[in-house]
Amino acid sequence: MIPQPRTLFAALTGHPLRFLGSAWPWRALAHLVCGGVPGVAVWVAVGGLVAARGRLGTVAVVVCAVAVVGFVAALAAPLERWRLRLVEPDATPVRRALGYGALSVLGAGWIDLGVVCVSLGVPGALLTTPFQPSGPLWAVVGGPVAGALLLPVAAYPVAGWAGARGAVARAVLAPDSAELVEVRRSRARLVDAYEAERRRIERDLHDGAQQRLVALTVRLGLAGLDLPPGSRAADEVAQAHLLAKEALAELRELIRGVHPQVLTERGLGAAVRDVAGRSPVPVDVSLELPLRPPAAVETAAYFAVCEALTNVARHSAAERCRVDGRLAGGVLWVEVSDDGRGGADPVGGSGLTGTADRIAAVDGRMLLSSPVGGPTRLRMEIPCGS
Structure with a gap:
């Protein structure tokens, strides 16, 4: 089973037919068109204010224009976070998008619309040649064919620019990328594995070596009881019994240090x-x-x-x-x-x-x-x- 691309750039590098048949070209187009809507609204409003400068005064027009830009930028902030997910579904925006929304309103959104108009304008004009009143016969017949052939090609500049805009937006709005999240997840898995291994060592020491030392200490104590007091063998067994108890105490401290x-x-x-x-x-x-x-x-x-x-x-x-x-x-x-x-x-x-x-x-x-x-x-x- 072929894995599905998780980003627009990943889809662009795949098979052309698979890319054109997916939803990515439409997501890229929606990303760019939505980016231009706030900019168009701002400049229409500013144009209306400039036209009314004679009645309002220059100062009032400037103040109102600044207020309009700020208001639309504030509305564009949640739109920017939503647009980012169209081309970067795994991105989780964590920063405020007010400044980035203002940038999009003032200029970047118009560039988005420009890319869409240029990319789709040429095939669109060719597709409409049969409806043009005066045109040569070859243009009327060949124009739609050329337009239909160029239309899939137009998806690539649209998707490429949308992917670049998405990468910039992700760097600004979601600096904690999926790769960094995965690093943190691997670190958590490493910690869990380390603690599991620590517990295993503690269990092995507690149930294995410690129990053998306890049995050895008991046997040495019993052996000392069967030997004549004051004999060389009794003294050696007593020393061994003492060393075994000290080793057992140190092992218990070690177990407590590994995992109490x-x-x-x-x-x-x-x-x-x-x-x-x-x-x-x-x-x-x-x-x-x-x-x-x-x-x-x-x-x-x-x-x-x-x-x-x-x-x-x-x-x-x-x-x-x-x-x-x-x-x-x-x-x-x-x-x-x-x-x-x-x-x-x-x-x-x-x-x-x-x-x-x-x-x-x-x-x-x-x-x-x-x-x-x-x-x-x-x-x-x-x-x-x-």
């Missing part, structure tokens, strides 16, 4: 309170989360808080820290503040750049206030949808 089980089971609030309870700096936690955010948002916020608390413990010389957060209006915001010496700098290698990248990966943003002498406030805002 409490975050998966009980959510962001419990996970933040858990990491706050293990911080060397006393941390007050106040989180208002009536609903659980999406998993990717929870993970990004949790590890950002972990990084922030690590920075507080290592660099701030703070006596106390506080974590506040709330989920409202489809936005999760979390703020970590401390009473330390301040002066935090993202360029200084304190992990703030990585935290900002982690938040940006879920379309969030990070705000930092850290004057020298303190206090330091690190705020994260992450959209969570409706």
